[in-house]
Amino acid sequence: MYIQKGSIKISVLSRTGKEAVVAMLGAGDFFGEGALTGQSIRIGTATATSLTTVVVIDKATMIRLLRDEPTFSERFISYMLARNLRIEADLVDHLFNSSEKRLARALLLLSRYGDQAAPRKRIPKISQETLAEMVGTTRSRVNFFMNKFRDLGFIEYNGDITIHPSLLGVVLHE
Numbered sequence: 001m002y003i004q005k006g007s008i009k010i011s012v013l014s015r016t017g018k019e020a021v022v023a024m025l026g027a028g029d030f031f032g033e034g035a036l037t038g039q040s041i042r043i044g045t046a047t048a049t050s051l052t053t054v055v056v057i058d059k060a061t062m063i064r065l066l067r068d069e070p071t072f073s074e075r076f077i078s079y080m081l082a083r084n085l086r087i088e089a090d091l092v093d094h095l096f097n098s099s100e101k102r103l104a105r106a107l108l109l110l111s112r113y114g115d116q117a118a119p120r121k122r123i124p125k126i127s128q129e130t131l132a133e134m135v136g137t138t139r140s141r142v143n144f145f146m147n148k149f150r151d152l153g154f155i156e157y158n159g160d161i162t163i164h165p166s167l168l169g170v171v172l173h174e
Contacts, residue, residue, distance in 0.1 A: 001032040008050025010044045011133065018047040021063065024049075024110055024126075030079055035059055050124055099137035103145050104170035107136050107155065111163040123161050 003025055010023040010031060022044060022162070026033055028041045031046055036059060048054075064075045088111075093102055110123045135142065149155045154167040 001030065001046075002055040002057060003027055003029045003031070004053040004055055006054075007093075008052060008054070009047045009049050009130065011047065011061055012044050016105050019133055020080070021130055023122055024134070026112075030076065033080065036062060049126070049130075094136055099135055100145050100148075102133060102137070103142060104136040104149070104154075106131060106170065107149075107161065107163055108167060110161075111167070113163065121162055123163065124157050126161070163169070168169045 002170045005027050007027075008025045008029070009021055009032060010025065011019050011021045013019050023031075034042065066076060093105055097105070106122070110126070111121065113169045128139045128146065133144075145156070146157065149167065149170070150157060152166075152171065154164055156162040156164075
C-alpha cells in the first residue's frame with residue numbers, strides 16, 4: 001500500500017494487551033510489504049491518524065512494477081532499505097538511550113528532521129499516549145519531558161507540536 005496523503009500508525013499488540021507503536025507513516029510511504037513475501041499472518045495493525053488516502057496495489061501488479069519499471073523498483077527498494085536502517089536505529093535507540101532521548105528522537109523523526117531540505121517544524125496533533133507507546137515509556141513520563149522540552153524552548157505545543165532545531169541537542173548530548 002502507498003500513502004498518497006495523510007498519516008498511518010503501525011502498531012502491534014502483545015499477548016497481554018499492551019500496544020506498541022512501531023511506525024508513524026506519512027505521504028510517500030509504503031506499508032504492507034509483507035504480502036510480497038507471502039506473509040499470511042500480519043503482526044501489525046495500520047490505523048489512519050488523519051484524513052488519509054491510500055493506494056492499494058495488488059501483489060501481481062506490485063511484482064510486475066518491480067520487474068518492469070526500473071525507476072519505480074529503485075524507489076521502492078531505496079525506501080525499504082532506508083526504513084530497515086531506521087528500524088535498526090530505533091532498536092539501538094531503545095536499547096541504549098534514556099526515555100528522554102528516545103522522545104526527543106521520536107519528535108525529530110515525526111517532523112522528518114534531516115529527511116528534506118526544509119523539515120516540517122510542525123507535526124500534527126499526536127497524543128501523549130501514542131508518544132509513550134512509540135518511546136516505550138509511560139504517558140506521565142512523556143508529559144514530564146514534553147513540559148521540560150517546552151520550558152527549555154525546544155518545542156511548542158497546543159494541539160499541534162512545533163519542533164525547534166535545538167531539540168537535536170537533547171539527542172546528541174551525552
